[in-house]
Amino acid sequence: MPEWNGVCAPTLDDMTEMALAARAALPAAFAPAAASVALIVEDFAEPALLAEMQIEDPFELTGVYEGIPLPEKSVMDMPTAPDTIRLFRRPILDEWADRGDIALEALVAHVYVHELAHHFGWSDDEIAAIDEWWT
Template sequence: MSTLPERFARRLDNVAIVIADEPSPEQLARSRVATGETLYGLYEGIPVTARSSSYGMVVPDRITIFQRSIEADCRSEAQIVDEIAKTILHEVAHHFGIDDPRLVELGLA
């Protein structure tokens, strides 16, 4: 999180970032992960771009990082750290309304 530009980091005041061992069956279903693919992280909430003026008094949005998924695919601690940073950036982008096709264009998918 410390690598996020301040202008983005300050807009994450109602976003919880949590670590889980692995995604639940419900999280896998919601994210539509294809068979054979691995889910490293998941954003659950209402993107900033989809909020109306009545948005408020809501539970925090949630970014979940899946530890076992990342550890299984990385060969070193440095790779793990790099993948966590990329995954957080990817999920933060979803918070700001950026979809997967655009993230592919940006090299963040």
């Protein structure tokens, strides 16, 4: 994956492409289920979501999974919305700038895989098998 070397900060679309590249790099066994999770990249989480999660500083939330994890799903569940991963561009960029030791694409992939882990119900060991940076 090439490193971000743009003159300007990446747009929402740029960051979406980074997350989609991370999804495309997943092992084939996970690809269909991962593709079924909607992906939305926004600058920040909505105030209502931050309040629900009891987060005061919007820069503290880089991503969130919204949905029912696969191990908890039942054929009796009536979905009210699609399972969704939301990534928050500004907090990710802030963390990237603060760290200074990782490519932006790798950080976006890490946040994406972490949120996808909530969908799959993965343990930290399972996350580390896909996202080597996790360890």
